[in-house]
Amino acid sequence: MRPFHFTAAKLNLQDCQELLRGRFARGKSWEIILTMYEWDDNTDNAPDCNEKPRFTSHRNNARRYPNRSQGMNKRSDDNRRGERENYNNKSNGRDGAIGRHFDFKETLDLRTECIGRIIGRGGSNIQALRTEFDVQIDLDQSQGIATVLGNDSVNVNGAVERIKQQMNECNDGQRQYNGGTRNRNQFHNDRSNQGHHQRRSEVLDDHVNGANVETPHNGNNFYEENNQEIFYKDGVIDWSALNARADIERAERWAKCPPLTKNFYKEDPEVTNMGEDEVARIRLENNNITVGRVFVQENDQPSNIPNPIWKFEHCFAPYPDLLDEVTKQGFQTPSPIQSQAWPILLKGEDMIGIAQTGTGKTLAFLLPALIHIEYQSIPRSQRGGPNVLILAPTRELALQIEKEVNKYSFRGIKAVCIYGGGNRNDQIQNVGRGVEVIICTPGRLNDLVQANVIDVTTVTYLVLDEADRMLDMGFEPQIRKVLLDIRPDRQTIMTSATWPPGVRRLAQSYMSNPIQVCVGSLDLAATHSVRQVVEVVEEDDKFYMIKKFIKNMQPDDKLIVFCGKKVRADDLSSDLTLDGFLCQAIHGSRDQADREQAIADITSGDVRILIATDVASRGLDIDDITHVINFDFPRNIEEYVHRVGRTGRAGRTGTSISYLTRSDWAMAPELIKIMEEADQQVPDELIDMAERYNKMKERRSDEMSKFNGMKGRRGGGGNRSYGNRNY
Structure with missing residues (x-):
């Protein structure tokens, strides 16, 4: 008789499986080492099959394999390392429960936003799939991978198809999901692992042999992740190649967008015939309006900026029904920001409007938005989502903008206001009825976008109202996240009362050669009224x-x-x-x-x-x-x-x-x-x-200077060494 040992994962004895599963499957990750006996054919002293096997357990993070009595051989370092790697590899034919074996496995990539649908409420959907097809389904949510394990290839394939069907339903009209399945055949055949992980040869040998064969990474070429090439050079990522690939994929993503019309401006002859002196005079009389492109490069050709207007008819005469709505409100003349913003926005330019509060900035971007919605080449019923998105920092401002939109009844255009603190279900229902304008706060917008309630890919006119306030409130990550999903050729408008570096950085990243319209001075100033x-x-x-x-x-x-x-x-x-x-x-x-x-x-x-x-x-x-x-x-x-x-x-x-x-x-x-x-x-x-505050600052500054000088003369700050050790 010669003793040897192996893990419970390779036992075929049903009683041992039940024993170990019942005692250890619910605990933290344990490794079970059993000592069994292999008898020569010529021996007559076979042990009783009902004899209880001996076992010891060790935690994963501190496994030890000491020499045992009864002649057990110490494992080699290679076998020990192989056993650890195979034990931690969840794709080696086990579902995590000790002693469980499967003959077939399928692995497929998941869309991150659809994982919740596959799991279901309280795990109901995935449990139903396991029961219906008699398979084990493991989800790695961090990597977006689903692994289906079973002993019947028909059941395994059926479960995979059902998951794909759920993915397509989750996509809801987007391109059909074809997520690559991997390792479709039996485990003990070598198969190439495609898709999410590095390509490697996966060979699942017996655990006792410690085998874990993996194709080494080249390190100088590339590997594929989600079918995208990740370039390396001597172990360093080639960012220029990645950026080029990102630009190509971005262009491919937006290539199929419907055509977009942005220029609706028909300049009045009275405005066209203005001379430069007259234009300068009108801008000076309107609170000293300054206009210019803020991110002009040295090699850029000078571009014309529309002249200001001083009558509503100059901009809205071609749109008489909208002009009637404006005159109903009792306005006599456009405000300073409106006189210059309307020609710019109707022409389809990106714009940064800087003006004090209460100067009519809301109406400045609202009326061109209504024209932008109505006069696109594609009918509103075929666009599949809202065209105008207005982001505001607070609920009160969002509600105020909605109130302004509702004052102007134009061609049945509908708007909805969504914000945190409001009834979420009511907001979802309002969006589902179909709207052209969404006014929202950044937090609730991200919530409904992630829930696939709002599709921002149809947005062609984006407004960031009170952008400086949104950045002050910490909304920059949410804003940048939303902007990634909006088509890049959109028209973008940003309003602000100030021009801090954060607003400038955001504008430079997501606006296309914008025109800045500043009413008054860029310096911080209170209203003179x-x-x-x-x-x-x-x-x-x-x-x-x-x-x-x-x-x-x-x-x-x-x-x-x-x-x-x-x-x-x-x-x-x-x-x-x-x-x-x-x-x-x-x-x-x-x-x-x-x-x-x-x-x-x-x-x-x-x-x-x-x-x-x-x-x-x-x-x-x-x-x-x-x-x-x-x-x-x-x-x-x-x-x-x-x-x-x-x-x-x-x-x-x-x-x-x-x-x-x-x-x-x-x-x-x-x-x-x-x-x-x-x-x-x-x-x-x-x-x-x-004066007292300034004197205090000067006195404190002098004290700090003296203190720093004394500190320097004393020679503080150096390392003290004793012998050969530094402290």
Whole structure:
């Protein structure tokens, strides 16, 4: 008799399989080593077949194979390594349960977005497939691979076809799924592994032999992943080759897109015949409009920029039904941003619009969008999805844009607003009924795109409204993700109140030679139609002062009070209510229904006081707000400018009152610049505060310089060595 050992995965004894599966299959990854006996044919001392086998177990991460008694031979390093690799290889004919054998295997690639459909709710779909076809199905979600194992080739093939059918249903009208299946024959034949992994020869020998044959990687040519060539050179990725391949595939992806028409502008002769001096005069009179291409290269040929207009008829005379809708709103002349933006957008150019809040930016991109939708060569019923996508940073701004769209009834064009916090099922149903315009916040848009509710590949007119605010709120990853799925020849419009580096970087990446229209200066400035008042106060005096102001409000006055924190807004609202002042509060933690009700109340006049955080500093378009109070001064001067812009809108005037305490002295120098630019009176207390802050900064800078000099003379910072060791 000679002893030898092998893993339970190769046992054919049914009782041993049941024993081991029952005890170890539910645990963490274990390896079972059994000591069995092989008897010579000429021996008469065969053991009892009912004798319980001896076994020991070791964790995967700390396996040891000590020499055993009864004459067991120690394994060689090669066999030990081979056993470990084969044990960890899930495609070696086992489903992970010890002792399970299969004769046939199929492996196919999955679309990542369809894996959830294949699994089903609580695993119901995949369990039904296992039961129906008597197969084992393993899913590697990280790699997007499905492995089907079974002892009947008909059942294995049937399960594979069923999975492909589910993939095609998931694609829902996209190209049929032909995901390559791999290793279609029996395990013990050598087969080439195609598709997702590196091509290799997969030979599944007995586990006890430690065999794991794999074709070595060349390292100097390439291997294929998802049928794409990944180039290497001496182990380094050739990025230029990859970029070239990406450009080719991108062109192939969008080559079959339907034709797109972007130029709908018919310039009025009165505008065409303008001279350069007259064009310059009109732009100067309209708040000093500056126009130009922002990313011009040295070798680029100069291109014409459309002249500004000063009548609605100059742009919309060829579209009389839309012109009628504009005149119904009671506008007399276009706003400065509209006078230059409409010719540019109707001509099909990409545009960056920079203007202060309340200057008509929404209508500037909205009316050309309606014309863009209606006058495409393909009928709306055959486009398969929305044409216009408008991204906004906050729910309030998204709802405000939807309200503006609904004011203009043009050829039955429908719009829907989707945002986080709203009823998701209702939003899905509204999108499913068919819409041409989607107004959304980035988070909910990504949610519905990943759920295959919204197909953004049909979008041809993209608007990023308040782009600087979206970047400040951290939405850049979501924006970039969506832009990858929108056709590259789209028309893109970006609006912003400022021109920070992040907005510039985004525009340079995803816009095509855009024209920048700037109303006023690129420097940060508050609207000149608002009187700015600053009061230096103690923290404990703020509540008394705001109560005194509210008592003196006129019947037609409306007030927005900005607080720095949500809890601060709630506390102030409660205190004012207890003192008999009717008010509403709005911030990010309130339910969406409460937020909408608060805006409706202040708009209708049922409530004249709105307590808010910075969620209302942009996109809240209420024309008759007369006063803004900064109960807590904002953390940056940009937010101050946007808060001030909530009043003095649509040609009206307003007043902004800011309470500054000693803790706000760091904002004093910048606030003085904003007030001086708008010709506002700067109080002496604010000037003194700014001077003290600047002196403190100088003193601290001198102290740091002296400290650094002393540190250098002392020779600190070097490594100290003792003997041959460094500490």
